[in-house]
Amino acid sequence: MVLNWKWGGLLLGLVFFIAVLLVKPIGVSTQFVILDGIGWDIQSPDVVTQTEDGYTSTNAYLAKSDGKYAASVANPLNYSFVFVGAMMLGAGLSSVLRGGVPKGEYMVPALWRANFGGNVLKRWIAAFVGGFIVLYGARLAGGCTSGHMMSGMMQTSVSGYIFALGAFMAAFPAAIYLFNREA
Amino acid sequence: MLQIALAIVIGAAFGTVLDRIGATNPNWIGRMLNLTNLHLMKTILLAIGVASVLLFGGQMLGLVEVAHMSVKTAYVGVFIGGIMLGLGWALAGYCPGTGVCALASGRIDALFFVAGGLLGAAAYMLSYPFWADLGMLEGEKWTLGAVPGADYPAAIPTLQGDLAGIAVGAAFIVIAFILPKRIKGRRAPLGGAETPAE
Secondary structure, eight states: OOOOHHHHHHHHHHHHHHHHHHTOOOOOTHHHHHHHHHHHHHHSTTSEEEETTEEEESSHHHHHHHHHHHHHHHOOOSHHHHHHHHHHHHHHHHHHHTTOSOTTTSSSOHHHHHHHOSOHHHHHHHHHHHHHHHHHHHHHHTOOIIIIIIHHHHTTBHHHHHHHHHHHHHHHHHHHHHOOSOO | OHHHHHHHHHHHHHHHHHHHTTTTOHHHHHHHHTTSOOHHHHHHHHHHHHHHHHHHHHHHTTOSOGGGOOOOOBOHHHHHHHHHHHHHHHHHSOOHHHHHHHHHHTOSHHHHHHHHHHHHHHHHHHHHHHHHHTTTTOOBOOBSSBOTTOOOOBSSTTSBHHHHHHHHHHHHHHHHHHSOSOOSOOOOOOTTTTOOOO
C-alpha cells in the first residue's frame, strides 16, 4: 500500500533535487499566510497596496522584506502559491488511483481511534488545535517540515538542523505519550 | 509562464509522492513519531540524503546553479517554532504540506487541520512585531561549510561546503539503511495468548 522506503525515498529526494535544480527549494507554510492575506485583502482592500516599486501592507508581517509577501497576496498566480495548489491536485489524483481513503478512516484515523475512540468532534478539535500550533510555529520558525527540515537540511543550512532538533525533541515524547496503543 | 508550468509539474509530483509514501496518512506519521514503525523516517532520511548528494555533486560538476540555493536564517525563534510544530504535528498527524495533501486525498479531519492552520498563520501575522521586538528573529543564514560561489556565511569556515554537503548527505543515506524499523519495545501480547501451558 505504501511505497517501499528505498523507492519512496529515492523519488522524494529526486523531487526535492529537481525543484532546486530548476527553480528553488520547496516550501509550503508561507502559503497559509498568503491565503490569509488574500482573504483579508478582499475584506478590506487597503491592507495590501501598490507602491512605486512594488507592494506594501499595513500588516508588518506582510510588509517585511520589501513587501515580498504583500506582492504574492496581490498576485496569487505566482510560483509558490500555484505549487501548493498543484500538490493538492497530485495528492488527490494519487488518492483516487489507489482507491481513496478507506471508509471509517477519513473522519477519524485508526491510530487516533485506538487511543481516543471514534468521537468525530474530539478528533476534529484535536486536528484544528494541532493545525493552529503547527502553522503558528512554522511561521515563527520561518518554515516547516518541507522548507526547513527537508529543503534546509539538504542544503546543509544550520537553521534546518536547529528546526529538526526542536521539532523531533517535542514530537517524539508527545506522540509516545498520546499514542500508547498501536493500530 | 514557464514558472507556473514548473510549479504545476513539480508541485503535482511532490503531492503524488507524499501520498504514495504514506505521508498524507496520519497513522504513518503517528507510528513514526511514537517509534513503533520508522518506515516513513527511513524514507525521509534517504530523500534528504539523495537530494543533498545530487545538489552538491551537481554543483561541483557545474551542472547545478549555486544561485538556486535558498538558505533560511537561523535564529532563536527557529527552535521555539520547531518545538511548537513538533507538538502540533504529533497531535494532529499532519504538517503543513502533508495536511493540505491529506485534505485533497479525501480526509475530512485534515480540513480542520488546514482551518486551524490558517487561523494560526493569521495569529502569527498579528503577533509578528512582538517576536521581532524581543530580538527572537535575528540571525545569520549559515551553512555548515563555505559553499563555493554562494554568499552564505559558514558555521565552520575551514570546511568546504560542497564536500560537506555530500558527506552529510551520504551520512543521511547510511542512517536510513541502518535505522531499525522499530525502536519502542515490542507490542504487548494480547491477554492470555502467550500464557505458557501448565
